[in-house]
Amino acid sequence: MIDLHIVGTDVHRVEALDKVTGRLEFVDNMELPGMLHGMLLRSPVPHGRIANIDTSRAKRLRGVRAVLTGQDLLGMNIDPFTGPAFKDQAALAIGKVRYVGDPIAAVAAVDRETAEEALDLIDVEIEELPAVFDVHAAMAPDAPLISERLIPAKTFADLIELLGGDDVPATSNACFQYKLRRGDVEAGLRNADKVFHHTFSNPATQHGDLETHCTVAQWLNSGKLQVWSATQSPSYVRIMLANMFHMPESRVRVVVPYLGGGFGSKLYMKLEPVTSLLAQASGRPVKVRLTRKEEFLTITKHGVTATLTTGVNSDGQIIARDCQIMWDTGAYADIGPRVTHKSGYTSAGPYTIPNVRIDSFSVYTNKPPAGAFRGFGIMQVCWAYESQMDVIARDMGWDPLEFRLKNLYHDGDIHATGTPIYSLGLDESVRAAADAIGWTASQARPSPQPSPTRGEGAKLVRGKGIACSMKAMITPSVAASTLHVHSDGSVSVLSSAVDMGQGSDTELSQIAAETLGVRLEDVSVVHPDTDVTPYDLITAGSRTTFHMGNAVRLAAADAQQQLFVTAAEILDAGTDELVARDGKIWAKAAPDRATTFGQVMLTRFEARAGTVTGTGLFQTYHGPTDLQTGQSDNVTAHWLCGATAAEVEVDTETGQLKILNIATAVDVGKAINPFACRQQIAGATLQGTGPALFEEMLQDAGQLINGSFADYKIPSFLDLPDNTEPIIVEAPHRDGPYGAKGIGEAGIFAIAPAIANAIADALGGARIRDLPLTPEKILRAVREAGGSA
Amino acid sequence: MKHQIQVTINGETQQLTVDSHRTLLELLRDELKLFGARESCGMSVCGACTALVDGQPVSSCTYLAVRANGRSITTVEGLGTASEPHPVQRAFLEHGGFQCSYCTPGMILTTTCLLDEIPNPTLDQIKEYMVGNLCRCGAYPEILESIQAAAASARGEIVEPRPSTGSG
Numbered sequence A: 001m002i003d004l005h006i007v008g009t010d011v012h013r014v015e016a017l018d019k020v021t022g023r024l025e026f027v028d029n030m031e032l033p034g035m036l037h038g039m040l041l042r043s044p045v046p047h048g049r050i051a052n053i054d055t056s057r058a059k060r061l062r063g064v065r066a067v068l069t070g071q072d073l074l075g076m077n078i079d080p081f082t083g084p085a086f087k088d089q090a091a092l093a094i095g096k097v098r099y100v101g102d103p104i105a106a107v108a109a110v111d112r113e114t115a116e117e118a119l120d121l122i123d124v125e126i127e128e129l130p131a132v133f134d135v136h137a138a139m140a141p142d143a144p145l146i147s148e149r150l151i152p153a154k155t156f157a158d159l160i161e162l163l164g165g166d167d168v169p170a171t172s173n174a175c176f177q178y179k180l181r182r183g184d185v186e187a188g189l190r191n192a193d194k195v196f197h198h199t200f201s202n203p204a205t206q207h208g209d210l211e212t213h214c215t216v217a218q219w220l221n222s223g224k225l226q227v228w229s230a231t232q233s234p235s236y237v238r239i240m241l242a243n244m245f246h247m248p249e250s251r252v253r254v255v256v257p258y259l260g261g262g263f264g265s266k267l268y269m270k271l272e273p274v275t276s277l278l279a280q281a282s283g284r285p286v287k288v289r290l291t292r293k294e295e296f297l298t299i300t301k302h303g304v305t306a307t308l309t310t311g312v313n314s315d316g317q318i319i320a321r322d323c324q325i326m327w328d329t330g331a332y333a334d335i336g337p338r339v340t341h342k343s344g345y346t347s348a349g350p351y352t353i354p355n356v357r358i359d360s361f362s363v364y365t366n367k368p369p370a371g372a373f374r375g376f377g378i379m380q381v382c383w384a385y386e387s388q389m390d391v392i393a394r395d396m397g398w399d400p401l402e403f404r405l406k407n408l409y410h411d412g413d414i415h416a417t418g419t420p421i422y423s424l425g426l427d428e429s430v431r432a433a434a435d436a437i438g439w440t441a442s443q444a445r446p447s448p449q450p451s452p453t454r455g456e457g458a459k460l461v462r463g464k465g466i467a468c469s470m471k472a473m474i475t476p477s478v479a480a481s482t483l484h485v486h487s488d489g490s491v492s493v494l495s496s497a498v499d500m501g502q503g504s505d506t507e508l509s510q511i512a513a514e515t516l517g518v519r520l521e522d523v524s525v526v527h528p529d530t531d532v533t534p535y536d537l538i539t540a541g542s543r544t545t546f547h548m549g550n551a552v553r554l555a556a557a558d559a560q561q562q563l564f565v566t567a568a569e570i571l572d573a574g575t576d577e578l579v580a581r582d583g584k585i586w587a588k589a590a591p592d593r594a595t596t597f598g599q600v601m602l603t604r605f606e607a608r609a610g611t612v613t614g615t616g617l618f619q620t621y622h623g624p625t626d627l628q629t630g631q632s633d634n635v636t637a638h639w640l641c642g643a644t645a646a647e648v649e650v651d652t653e654t655g656q657l658k659i660l661n662i663a664t665a666v667d668v669g670k671a672i673n674p675f676a677c678r679q680q681i682a683g684a685t686l687q688g689t690g691p692a693l694f695e696e697m698l699q700d701a702g703q704l705i706n707g708s709f710a711d712y713k714i715p716s717f718l719d720l721p722d723n724t725e726p727i728i729v730e731a732p733h734r735d736g737p738y739g740a741k742g743i744g745e746a747g748i749f750a751i752a753p754a755i756a757n758a759i760a761d762a763l764g765g766a767r768i769r770d771l772p773l774t775p776e777k778i779l780r781a782v783r784e785a786g787g788s789a
Numbered sequence B: 001m002k003h004q005i006q007v008t009i010n011g012e013t014q015q016l017t018v019d020s021h022r023t024l025l026e027l028l029r030d031e032l033k034l035f036g037a038r039e040s041c042g043m044s045v046c047g048a049c050t051a052l053v054d055g056q057p058v059s060s061c062t063y064l065a066v067r068a069n070g071r072s073i074t075t076v077e078g079l080g081t082a083s084e085p086h087p088v089q090r091a092f093l094e095h096g097g098f099q100c101s102y103c104t105p106g107m108i109l110t111t112t113c114l115l116d117e118i119p120n121p122t123l124d125q126i127k128e129y130m131v132g133n134l135c136r137c138g139a140y141p142e143i144l145e146s147i148q149a150a151a152a153s154a155r156g157e158i159v160e161p162r163p164s165t166g167s168g
Helices: A016-020 A056-060 A070-074 A112-120 A135-139 A157-163 A185-191 A234-244 A272-282 A292-296 A336-345 A378-396 A400-407 A426-436 A504-516 A544-571 A597-605 A674-693 A751-762 A775-784 B024-031 B087-094 B104-117 B123-129 B140-154
Strands: A036-042 A048-054 A064-069 A103-109 A123-128 A174-182 A194-202 A214-219 A225-229 A252-255 A286-289 A303-312 A318-330 A355-364 A460-472 A477-485 A491-495 A523-526 A578-581 A584-587 A590-596 A612-620 A639-651 A657-667 A723-729 B002-009 B012-019 B050-053 B056-059 B072-074
Touching: A016 B087, A016 B104, A036 A112, A036 A272, A048 A103, A056 A064, A064 A070, A064 A112, A064 A272, A103 A112, A103 A272, A135 A318, A135 A355, A157 A174, A157 A336, A174 A336, A185 A303, A185 A318, A185 A355, A194 A378, A214 A272, A225 A234, A225 A272, A234 A252, A234 A272, A272 A286, A303 A378, A318 A336, A318 A378, A336 A355, A336 A378, A336 A460, A378 A400, A378 A460, A378 A751, A400 A426, A400 A460, A426 A460, A426 A639, A426 A657, A426 A723, A460 A751, A477 A504, A477 A544, A491 A504, A491 A544, A504 A523, A504 A544, A544 A578, A544 A584, A544 A590, A544 A597, A544 A612, A584 A597, A590 A597, A639 A674, A639 A751, A657 A674, A657 A751, A674 A723, A674 A751, A674 B140, A751 A775, B012 B024, B024 B050, B050 B104, B056 B104, B087 B104, B087 B140, B104 B123, B104 B140, B123 B140
Parallel strands: A036 A286, A225 A252, A318 A355, A491 A523, A657 A723, B002 B072
Antiparallel strands: A036 A103, A048 A123, A064 A103, A174 A355, A194 A303, A214 A225, A214 A286, A303 A318, A460 A639, A477 A491, A477 A612, A578 A584, A584 A590, A639 A657, B002 B012, B050 B056, B050 B072
16 A cells, blocks of 8 residues: 555645636737737538639738638648548638538738628628538438548547548548447347337537637747647647648647636647638737637537447346447538547447447538537437436336446456456446435336425426446557756656646646655646647546556656665665655655755755756557457557436426436546545536536527527526535556546536436436437426326 | 726726727726636626626626726736735635636626625525526536635634545
8 A cells, every 4th residue: 555645635726826816827818929810701601612702802901911711721832631530621611611600711910800800801602502410311322422532630540540541532421430249239139038229319519618719829930830729639739730831840839828628629620720820821920719609610519319229138137239329520520530439439338238239420411510528429328328228227127226237347347349347446436326316226116206395296206317337548549748856856747738627737746746755836737838848649538647647657756766866875775765755855764864855956966956857658559459340459548437326306397307416426546636536526517417408509401590608508506406416436547647547527428317317217217318308308208207297 | 989988997097098899808808918807608698707897797798898987897806916815715715616717707706796795695695696607617516615615704704624635
C-alpha cells in the first residue's frame, strides 16, 4: 500500500481564485495590435451547387481588409480540405454547399459591425440540389450523393486501419460501416426462449458549452503561424495547420488558455483554418468568434436510430443480440466514423452475450455536422440497449437489477470484440447506484405505485429505474509531458492537456507533487503551447487522467531520479534509500538529516541556476482488428463504466415529470481528487438530464428552427432533481496512475434510460422509445398504460 | 449616433462616448477591458454577461450602453480582489461552486443581489432567483452549497470550508 499525501485529497482547484474573481483567461479576452474581426457567410440552402459568388461590393466597403471564398482557396498553395476521418470539409465550401449554415465566404474587417455589413454585400447564386434529412432517406438507392469522394485523412492510427489510405469515389451516403461478428447470431436467436425486437432513437442535440468557439491567428513576418484557440486538440490542430499550409510543424504554434466548457464540441479543426486564412490574406491578426446561433450550425451530437434484436433464455441469460445502428453524421463526417466505430464496439451493452452481430453505419445527411459529444456515442447506444433490457425484464417477470447483474461483464470475461475484460468495477457501480435509491427486488411489480405524497386516488405515480454502461477508451493513443525543476526546487509541468473545466490542471499538479515529493504550491502547470508542451492526442474521451496522468507521473519520476543522484551525495546515502515529500529529501534510515529540492539544485549547479528536466511518454497499443468481424485481442487499454439509478414521479394528468432521486456511480479506479470526481459525476448526471428530458435540435427541410437558448432549453436551477447523488467506486486500473481511471464521460452514459425505465416502472411498463422524454410523450405513454395509470 | 454618458463603473465615475447600438457588454469588454462579463447566448437567457446596474442584475448583452447614463455599474472585477475576495466569492472558492467558470461571475453577482433581498433564502427561493444563470457543466449542487454558505456567513454563522479529506 503506497502512502499517499496529495493524491486522494480534496485540494482546491489551482486556478480557483482566478475563476471566482473573473480573471481567468479565455481566448476571447485576447487582443493583438491591429487585430481584425472575422465573420462567416453561411449557406441558406441545405444542398446546392455554388454557381457564382460576387464579393466585389464587400471588398469595397470601408474597413474591410479581406474577403475569401472557397474558389479563392483553390488558387492558394494550400490543402484546403481537412477532417479527422475524411478530408471532406474545406475551410470554406468549394463548389457545393451541403447544409444550411455551411460557411461559404469569410470577411475580416476592423470591427464586427463592418464585417457583418460586408457579409450582406456578398452576392451568392446557388443552384439547389435535392437534399436528404434522415439516414433512411440518405441510404435510399436514388438518394443524392452528399460527398462525391471519400478521402481518408490518414492522421490517427485507429482510423488508418479502418478507413485505409485510398481515395475512392463514394457509392452511397454511408461513409463508414463498422462490423462485429461473434458466435452465431442467427442460431442464437433461433434457439432462444424468447426474442425481442425494438427500435430506439435519439435526436441530434447541442453541446451548449457557454463559451462559443473562438480563434485568433497571426502570421509573423518570418512566416511562422501563431494561433490561440479554444480547442480541445492543440497537437492535432498544429499538425493539420502544418499540412494545410505545407509548413513544418515547428513553424506552427497553437496556444490554448482555459476553455469555457468543451464536451467534445471544440475538437479537431473548427475555426482555425478560416481564421489563419483571413490573417494571411489581410496581413493582420484576426479573431473569429461564433455567435450562439452559429454554434448550433457548427457541430452537434449524433442523432441515432438503433434496432436491437435480442434472444434470451428463461433462465435469465441473454444468448444473442443483433444491433443495427445508424449514425446521422450530417453534411461532413467530422469524427463520425470513429464514433460509429468506438460506440459500435459496445452497442450490445456491458453484457456477456455469446452471439453478437453489430452493423454500425455512419451516414451523411444535409444537416449540421455531428461529431464528438461527451460519451462519444455511448449515450445513444446505451439509450437503446438499456431501454430494451427493461422491456425484456418486465416481459419475462424478472427484476431489472437482477437481470442485469446476471449478465454483466466481470474481470476475466471476453468482450464481444474478443478483448479480455480487466479492471472493471461495473458490478460494484450498478449495485452502488441501486442501493443509493433504495432499490428492492419488488421492482418487477406489475402495477404502478401511487405517490405517498397524495395518497388514495392520486394522479401522481412513482417508479424506479436503473441503467448502466461501459466504454472502450480510445486506443492506441499517445501522451507526453515535460517537467522542469527550477533552481529553487519549484516545478513546471508542461502538458498539452486542456483544462476546460474538468480540473486537469489540479489533478496533474497533484500527481506531479505526489510523485516528485514536492508541495502542491511548488507546482505550476504550463498550458498547451505547442512551441513548448509536447504532443497529446486530444483532451477527450475521458483519457487525460489515465494518459496524461501517467505521462506526468513518468516525467516526475524521471526528474526525481536525476535529483536523487545529487541528493544521495549530500546525504551520503544510496539513491534507492531516499524518500522525497513536501519539498524535502531524506534517507529512510536518517529522517532527521533532510535536504531540500532547492538545496539539491544549488549543489548540483553551484549557484542559483540550472534546470533539471524530466520527460514522460505514455503510449497505449491496440491489437489489429479483423475488419470483417471486428475481433481483436486488444481493442482498448482501458474499459470505463458507470451506472445510474433514478426515482421519478409522474403526473398522469399533465405528463409532467419530477426526478426525486438520481444516483450515478462511476468507477474512478482511484480518486486523485475525490471532490473533483464527485463534481464530475454530478455534473455529467445533470448535463445528461437535458437530452433525456427536453433537448432536441428541431429542423424543417434542413432549416434549424430552434437555434437559440430561448428555443433550445438547457437545464437550469429549476430543472434540478430533488436529490442528486454522485458515487465514487474505486476498482483500481492496473496501468492507471495510482490506479486512477478516466471518469469524464461515464457519469452521463446511462441518465436517459435510467429515467425512462423509472417512468415505465411508474406507468406499468409503458415505454417511450424516442428521446427526449417530453410531457407529451409521457402523456401518450400514460394513455398506452390504460388511461389514468 | 454617438452619446456622451457618465457612468460609475466599479466605483469610478467615467465620461464615455458610446454609439446608440452599443451594448453594455461591448462597452465593458471592448472599451473597458472588463472581461468578467461574457457573451454566450446573446439574448438575455443564460446570465453569463450579468452586470449589476444600480445594484440590480441585468443581461449586459442586450442592455444598451446609453441606458447606463447616470447609473452605477458593478462587474465581478468590482466585487473583491484576489487578496480580499467578496464574501460571496470566498464562498464559491471554498465550496468549489464552479467548473469551467464561464458562468461564475454572473452567478456570483446575482447571488449578491439575492442575499441583499432575501438574507435567509430557502433552497426554492435560491433556485427561483438564480434561474436566469445557466451552468452547462452542471456545477449546480456546488453552486447551491456556495450560495447557502454565503448566506450563512452573512448571518454571522461560521461555515466550515469543505474539508480536505481523502477518499478512504
